Amino acid sequence: MKRRQHGHSHGRQELSALTGRLRQQSRKVTGPRAAILEILRGHPHPLMNKEIFAAMPAGRCDLATIYRAMHLLEEMGMVKRFDFGDGAARFELVGEGDDGHHHHLVCTRCAEVIEIEECFPSAIESRIAAANGFKHVTHKLEFFGLCPECQ
Ligand SMILES: [Zn+2]
Ligand SMILES: [Zn+2]
Ligand SMILES: [Zn+2]
Numbered sequence: 001m002k003r004r005q006h007g008h009s010h011g012r013q014e015l016s017a018l019t020g021r022l023r024q025q026s027r028k029v030t031g032p033r034a035a036i037l038e039i040l041r042g043h044p045h046p047l048m049n050k051e052i053f054a055a056m057p058a059g060r061c062d063l064a065t066i067y068r069a070m071h072l073l074e075e076m077g078m079v080k081r082f083d084f085g086d087g088a089a090r091f092e093l094v095g096e097g098d099d100g101h102h103h104h105l106v107c108t109r110c111a112e113v114i115e116i117e118e119c120f121p122s123a124i125e126s127r128i129a130a131a132n133g134f135k136h137v138t139h140k141l142e143f144f145g146l147c148p149e150c151q
Helices: 015-024 031-041 049-055 063-075 122-132
Strands: 079-083 089-093 103-107 113-116 143-145
Touching: 015 031, 031 049, 031 063, 031 089, 049 063, 049 089, 063 079, 063 089
Parallel strands: 103 143
Antiparallel strands: 079 089, 103 113
């Protein structure tokens, strides 16, 4: 296992830098989008749309607005979608100049989430790509288990 070069840097980005990235891509920094970025910035782990909605100031927007905003932010590469196998999309901020690639260790009993910075050696991907004639092979992977509290 090798360590990733860059830790994902969400949580350390200034909100002004994030809204600046929105403006660079000529997207309006609507109130809800700025509020969503602020909420994600304050959370170290991926959030579901309904969790983002619950964290929004009351009456700021409806759940459908959150869904649309997350779709847009994902298209812009500002958030990354993660799948913990329960059918709910989860989103995390992506640091500037980072592709957001990393993994999680999830407790199957209490849903605690640990950020995992380790990743497969790239030789494995190269081998899989070469053996099947593929290019640009990547992977998605999450780990599951019981946390110390739940054992
Ligand atoms: Zn993460
Ligand atoms: Zn647990
Ligand atoms: Zn990986």
